[in-house]
Each structure stands twice: as C-alpha cells, then as structure tokens.
Amino acid sequence: MLMHQGLGLETFNDLPRSRAVHALYECCCSVAWASRVADGRRYRSRDDLFSAADAELTELSDADIESLAATLPEPGKVCAAMDPATRSALGTAARAYTERFGVAYAASLMFDPERFEPETF
Structure with a gap:
C-alpha cells in the first residue's frame, strides 16, 4: 500500500512535513509540487486540498513538468x-x-475504479 492511501484529511494535515511531502510525491512524482502543497496545510476540506493541488500544478516550471512527465x-x-x-x-x-x-501526454487521474476510494484522501 502506498503511504497516501487511506490517510484521510485530518491525518494528512497532522503529518510531519517530510511525511506529507512523501505522501504527495507518491501521487504526482514532483518534489516541487509536493512541497508546495504540503506547505499549504491545514486544509479544511478535500476540495480545498484538491484546489490547492491543481493550482500548484499550474505553477510548475517547464523543467518540473518535463521531469514529472518522464516518470509517468x-x-x-x-x-x-x-x-x-x-x-x-x-x-x-x-x-x-x-x-x-513535443511533450508527453499525462492523464490527470488514471485509476482502477475497483480500488479508488474517494473518501480516503
């Protein structure tokens, strides 16, 4: 099981920064993105977390995006x-x-619907 699966929002908010970055990195494979989203904690709701995560994606540099695309x-x-x-x-x-x-296509949410649990993060 990946670290972020099943954490829940409150547990995520309470993690030490390094563990929160790690959990987020497992979702996106970008240290820059994971660090920024982790630093935005305390999130009041999953919607707030997801909005912050989306906003931070748009702030990634071209180099960060190329690095991320290479991991997918x-x-x-x-x-x-x-x-x-x-x-x-x-x-x-x-x-x-x-x-x-000239850049790789990255789908934003590819998941196995049998395993996806929207309430877990």
Whole structure:
C-alpha cells in the first residue's frame, strides 16, 4: 500500500512535513509540487486540498513538468480496468499528442475504479 492511501484529511494535515511531502510525491512524482502543497496545510476540506493541488500544478516550471512527465507510465498501460480497445486507443492518442506538441501526454487521474476510494484522501 502506498503511504497516501487511506490517510484521510485530518491525518494528512497532522503529518510531519517530510511525511506529507512523501505522501504527495507518491501521487504526482514532483518534489516541487509536493512541497508546495504540503506547505499549504491545514486544509479544511478535500476540495480545498484538491484546489490547492491543481493550482500548484499550474505553477510548475517547464523543467518540473518535463521531469514529472518522464516518470509517468505510458497512458495506454496505466489503467487495468480499461478494456483492451480503449487502452489501445488511449495509447495511440497519447503518442499522437506527443508527436504534435513535443511533450508527453499525462492523464490527470488514471485509476482502477475497483480500488479508488474517494473518501480516503
């Protein structure tokens, strides 16, 4: 189990900074982003946390974004719950995006819906 799974907002708010950064890093693989979001604690609600997380993504430098994109798996391979045709189409679309824009496509929330628990973080 990843560190951030099942923490809950109050526990996350109470973590020492280094552990909060670690938990966030497991979500996004960006130390800069994780540090900024951790430093914004105490979040009153999950919506506040998610809004802060989204806002901090827009503040990442080009170098941070390139570093983050390099850590992500190919989009067509990340969601076991997708049927093979959908997974293939997503992979094809991601490659086309990369060819057109010169940067890797990063899907914002690829998850296995059987394991996703929206109340846990």
